[in-house]
Amino acid sequence: MGEQAPIVIVLAPLFGALLIAFVGIRFKALCLPVTLGALSLSLAATVETFRTVLARGEFVYLLGGWKRLQEGDGISIGIEYRVDTISGLVLLVIAAVSLLVAIYSRTRVVADTPDRVPYYYMLYLLLVAGLAGMTITNDAFNLYVLLEISSLTSYALIAVGSRRAVLSAFNYVIMGTIGASFYLLGIGYLYIKTGVLNMQDIHAVIIANDLAESPSIRVASVLILMGVWIKMAFFPLHAWLPNAYSYSPTTTGALMAPLVTKVMIYIMIRMMVTVFGLDYSFRATPGMPLHWSNLVVTLSSIAIVAGSVMALSRRDLKKMLTYIIIAEVGYMVGGAWLANEKGMTGAVYHIVSDAFMTLCLFLAVGVIIARTGQSRIEGMNGLFKKMPLTMAAFTIGALSMIGLPPTCGFFSKWYLVGAGIEAGQWHYVGALLFSSLMNAVIFFRIFEMAYFPKEVNEAEPACFDPDAHPLETLEKTPSSMAIPLWISAVTLIVLGVFNYTIVQWIASALQSLNFFPAAG
């Protein structure tokens, strides 16, 4: 079982989707159990894989049994999966988050998309399969295919929402296609110079033929980065994200917001580390006036500040959260490009923690919307009294977002700030702190609103368009929503307290890399 576990991670959701296609269309009640079963199986396989990785270190699964040439030393002719602790962690996050959101979705999917439940769950499962596959694969092109699966499913998952959702999904399609195409082009540029597609082989060829200086490789790296940045909504390229996430159905937002951008960041890290190599990524290129990584870190500082400021100016909870996501993306990109081990560790750790933070907040907001029927900040009056448990979980998520101990948000900030100090990137440190403060302001504004009783307030228009489903509000929070919310909230603290274990796992994967301090 342990040997085959990596493939089960991807196959379980896939077969789940098929099963829904076979039986779920007729028996709608079976959709959710099938989904849950598939995701649980996937989670189990992930845990098993992760245990194997912890026991044996990085390991490789050969699809189709095509071994590398020359007794395993040569290039890879098939497709392989490669799991190390970092990808294992990301996989764990994907499996856990998707399972939680699936539980959460029990009442929501039926409410949001009453007549297309089976389709929704099929797309849901396939999105998870795509994300997991992206994380685990070691083949640059296979990654593209899986990227497209996850993109297509996410377009559809967004577009099943209100009519604004369709519009934003369309924008997402345009942006996403440009992003994915850039990625594909980048792979093409790599392929034309190296002739291989396996990530490690590409790296080996670049090193062996000393291609790092060649324009093609340089352009390839830019293209891949641009592509991945578009997909992760890195600041100047973020325009698609806020509308897409905030107008989509609750479950979609709760699934995509924690996972999609994070997986893209993981892929960026993967590209930097595995394909191009740190030496390439962080070295000052002679022809360039600007230090490569300096530039990116500066960009990410801008992203952080801009994301926070934009988040502050929103009056809609979901929108606000989406802008916070944009800021958080800046955290991780900047962390990864700080050119030191701490930064990379922090970035990976932040992937994990941010996934759960976002999850917690989105779930909480989902509950709030389900209960109050709208998501404007003004509408949150007196929520602490009305739904104390939800608000408590929301508070934990918010505190984590702000970065208060002992939640995991604090520790990721800890590593990132530490790395920023070490790298001497003061503006990045400043941006991090600034965004923490902004988050504090943002969330305490909400707390205030929710904590203090209602003051005079004119009729607040709902942000949903009038022809969407009439939002019927629930009398009490169903346990299918409360339990995942609380699990995620508790996970935030657990992740925080045991952050060092996680960081050690990350470090064990990074330790073979030869990090060096960035000059300047």
Add this chain to the structure above:
Amino acid sequence: MEFFEQLIIPKFNYWIYVILMMIGMRAMIAKNNLVKKLIGMAIFQTAIILFYVSIGVKEGANIPILDHHMMPGEIHGGDPVVVAEFANPLPHVLMLTAIVVGVATLGLALAMSQKIYRAYGTLEEDDILSQIKLEPND
């Protein structure tokens, strides 16, 4: 002139692909009509496919299908395969996938544009935006 011989002629395909890609991308970003955007998207994707297929071209090579008499099953041993005789199959494989992805994306995007039309009664981006401005927004 030397520039011409060195950079343009031997890499003609690559130049055209860049041009096509720019055309497509500009349409994707700047066109007002959603369907036009999608046509631009399709052109953009074919440009990339063109790039890949161009990678795999070999001077004087034939299509990457072995002749029957080269198959060991038919006549044992067969002629040795000369690599230069066959085009590089790998880009073709990759592009098959890319085409499929392209058509899938196109279909989905068209479905969305129909739904947008149903909701807003137009496919022009600026009209839709002006309608949205009238809606309650955050």
Add this chain to the structure above:
Amino acid sequence: MFVLMLPVMYRVVLGPTALDRIVAINMIGTKTAVLLVVIGQFFDQAGMFVDFALAYALLNFVGSLAAARYFKRTRPIHHDLNPDSQPEPGAPAI
């Protein structure tokens, strides 16, 4: 053959109406099938290329049929010489 395609392209470009273009397109499509066979001859692999020339011929038909059906299924547009100035008759008024 390509030279002969030029006038057809001329119709495609200028066209005045969409139908003119479609006619031209249909023609190009058929010729494409032929060209495929010709290319097959170049590669001395006609057997392979004939297959998809055949596919092409069949599918080209689908394309024109769809276009024709479009006209059949829409309300007639009253044509004058500048069709681009015509409003869309089916568009809901919003």
Add this chain to the structure above:
Amino acid sequence: MFEITISIISGALICGGLVFFLGAAVGLVRFPDFYTRMHSAGKGDTLSTIMILLGIALYQFHDLFREAHSLEEFFEHFKIELLVAIKVTAISVLIMLTSPTSTHALMEAGYDDGMEPFTCEDEDADENQNGKESAGQ
């Protein structure tokens, strides 16, 4: 000898096809309205395609008598070439079937679309039993 004959015949067919194609193309440009253009396109296209294809089909056999080591190999070649020729012929049959259909379909589309055919009211209009129909109503 055989080779040359085959080549000449197929060459002639192909050239004929090209000429017709030229006619069709020029007609497409010169003719005054959609319907007449349709005539040119529909017919010229069909025939030129068929002719070129038949030419190619014949051309398949041009190297039938190339060096063959055995009779078996000869038949092998023959079989392959025959198949290709039949397939090419099949394409032309299909085109013969589909091309007029699409011509017709487009014609009808134009007709339904209310496109005014450019007609000449001849002096002997009454010769047609049902009279002329001005389209579009």
Add this chain to the structure above:
Amino acid sequence: MIPAFDIILLVFLVVTSVIALRVRDLLAASMVFGIYSFLICLLWAEMTAVDVAFTEAAVGAGVSTVIMVATVYQTARRSKD
């Protein structure tokens, strides 16, 4: 590959793509896009990528164009640009 074919086709390709994007009648645009994919298909065939060409033929002629026409049918035919 056949360089002469290649160059002609590529030039045609650029022309067609520009037309497809400039025509205001969306139906015509989608049909021109059909030509575009014919040419692309020829191009692939000429570059020895038969399988790709086959796919492009099937998709471009059989599906892409038709679904675009279907969309134009279900939405508006005129475009502002």
Add this chain to the structure above:
Amino acid sequence: MYQVLVFFLLLLTWVIFSGLFDPFHLSLGVLSCLLVTWMSSGMLFADRAASVWSRGRQAFLLIGYASWLLWQIVLANVHILKLALSPSGLEEVRPRVVRFRTGLRSEFGKFVLAQSITLTPGTVTIKIIGDEFVIHAISRLAADGLDGAMEARIAAIFEPELGDHLAVVAEGGHS
């Protein structure tokens, strides 16, 4: 019976396409033909009850007709060529819409007739409404050429019982 016929026709098509005669591919062919027969056998022929022999006869006659038609097509093209290339060609373009009624009953017959009209010089079928054909002719000459000859030939193939009646018309018109 009908389906068996269809099956063998399809198998013939398959063999033409395939050109591989090893058992593996043949069996695949049989499988596919069965599948297609099952899926869409209803489409090929309208009259399912017709005997094999009558079909054979029809097919045979159809081939003869086709060769005649081919010649007509060549004529048509020469006509077009003339119109298109000669400087005075455009003068002769005198398009008109003609309507006439056919005596053919079967749909397939009508279909073949319409196709033939489209392929013959100067005329294109626009519409078939019931028995009435709406035809666009490019010149007066072409419109005049629309006599019953073709109809008669078709009738001879598909609807022999009609044939005699029509043949007379054809004789008259053809001279």
Add this chain to the structure above:
Amino acid sequence: MKGLALFAVAFTGALLLYATGDFPDWGSLDSPANGGELSTHYIKEVRKETEVPNIVTAVLADYRGFDTMFETVVVFVAGIAIIAVLRDFGNGSRGYPPALANNLPEEPDLIVTQTCNLVIPVLQIFALYVLAHGHHSPGGGFQGGVMLGASYILIALANGVEAAMKILSERKILLMAATGILIYSGTGLVCLLLGENFLDYHVLSRILPTDPIMARSHAMLFVETGVAFTVTAVMFSIYANLATRGTLKGGL
């Protein structure tokens, strides 16, 4: 917006052209991609390892079979997604503008119908031929599937979508699409159950009466069939939904 777009496009173009000078010449034999170990291996060893003459098919369905499986899933996703986005289950018409004036009553055209009746079986048998002969000539599951789907589209074009839906109903479409992937991944899964890695077809020789190499070849046919199933169903479904605005009634 326009200026920005122009800038972005120009920037990208310049970037791409910058690298073009670095490329190996077009069509060169010894560029890394063409002369590299990977493609050389595929061309040289394909007959030894898989016994499939069409190298593209071999690479597609075997060496990179996993890619292709997900390619099929992409198609499946597209089908599902379009249904999920567009499908109008009859109760989803709140607040939409009144139905377009476009839907005229259906009147099948004799000529078109007849032609289609003749063409469709040929198209179908040709599609299946393409599918079955993917090993020897260009084509394979995807191309065959698209053509098979196109044949149904043709039915819809000739006789209206509803007529075509009678032959291939929505439920059948879904089942068929899912079956396709099931065939593909099931083939892989059987390999897994037989104790080898996913999609490692040679192990199928234990249950097929062939040697491991031929097992690969035959397994490729299985998976191509799977691809064809999915593609057929989805292509038709895409058309049917788009043509009818998701109502599956009337429409183009």
Add this chain to the structure above:
Amino acid sequence: METITSPIPLFACLASLLAVIPIVAFGKNPNLRESFTFSAGFAKLTLVLLMLPWVLDGKIVEFTFVDEIVKGVPLQFRVDGLGMLFTLVASTLWILTSLYAIGYMRGAHEGSQTRFFAFFAVSLSATLGVAFAANLLTMYLFYEMLSLATFPLVTHHQDREARTGGRTYLTYLLSTSIGFVLPAMIYCYWKSGGNMDFSTGGFLAEKVGPTESLVLLLLFVFGFAKSGVMPFHSWLPNAMVAPTPVSALLHAVAVVKVGVFCIIRVFTGVFGTDFLKTMDVAVVISWIAGFTVIVSSLIALTQDNLKRRLAFSTIGQLSYIVLGVSLLSTFGVTGSILHIAMHACGKITLFFCAGAIYVAAHKKYISELVGIGRVMPVTMSAFFIGSLSVIGLPVTGGLISKFYLVMGTMQAGHMGLLAVFLVSSILNAAYFLPIVYKAFLCRPEESQFEPGIKEAPLACVVPLCITSIMSVLLFFFPGILLDLASLITGVGN
């Protein structure tokens, strides 16, 4: 130094945290609820007292939750003299405050008492956590927890005023802690090579240069804004919108003392006084603190609201402590540590009194208190004792700590700062004694009180009596505190 590993610190900390559960669970039954508050308080005090002998023996009690929460830094409790002293004060006063709170809350008919008591308990846990923290990170963790846990207490009334107060409160506390302390802390972590344990010599000693240490010191001093050093002081007067028990315990004892406690920790544990002495930078802090002392006293003079006056007084007194520790002299540090306890007892008395006055007479302003000594003699006597203690007059504990502080100034040789002490003492007297004077010595006819007013409920009066007595007792028996303080300064008593 002997180390004992024992979970008692954890239990002590958890005692109040766990009490939250029954408090919330029995929210409907006030008496039962408060009995849990009390039992938790006593349990906590008992646990703390259990550790006291060990600490006095010079042993250190340690407990580790998480071995390495970040690399090289455990999540750990370590009880040493300073922490013990602070804990002792806090847990003793909690019991008294609880008693007082019951009286006050019921007397003033406040709502949401369950929430009040629950967060009260949480705050106490956080305070203990800060006190026990073995390293900077653990301390920071509980510091933030305290900020958050007190927010609902500050904004207890949930009205507009509370909203403003709460907003100011959190803005100051969070922005400084995130903006200043966090980067400073991470910088320390990086500089020290992954070690954050408080140690007598300071873990950062010899690792930073003068400029860096000055910047870090400033960041810490301003960052721990709970200490109220100007210019980050204004949250404190604003937080006085809270119910008086909150002001009393938290803003006289727990919260503000946590701030200065942290600063003391930074001086002693992070940098080490010896190391700081080698670089002449701490004097900057001294002057800032001195400035705060004077200015806040002057402002206090102008305040009419009793609680606000007390608040400004608190700001000044806190700066004494900061000043004391920044002198880096043994006496100064000792004085600072002692002042935590002394000022706590004094100031809590004063707050209790203010609360009692409010409960009994609904008076908030000093100008309204003329003659109140006649109707509420017990309360006002206690008020008098408290003022004495805060001013630093005998026979109260305040004298002792002030004595040490002045000694410390002289030891450090900063005569200017000595002047600060003197001036501020005079100012202290100037803003407290008039109140007492007016309360007792005004003519009866000036009294504004109608006859019905009498002493506040017993639950209010008893605690304030006890605290005032404690203030006096501390003057006579400061030994145990000195012992504890000497454990930090390393000087035998």
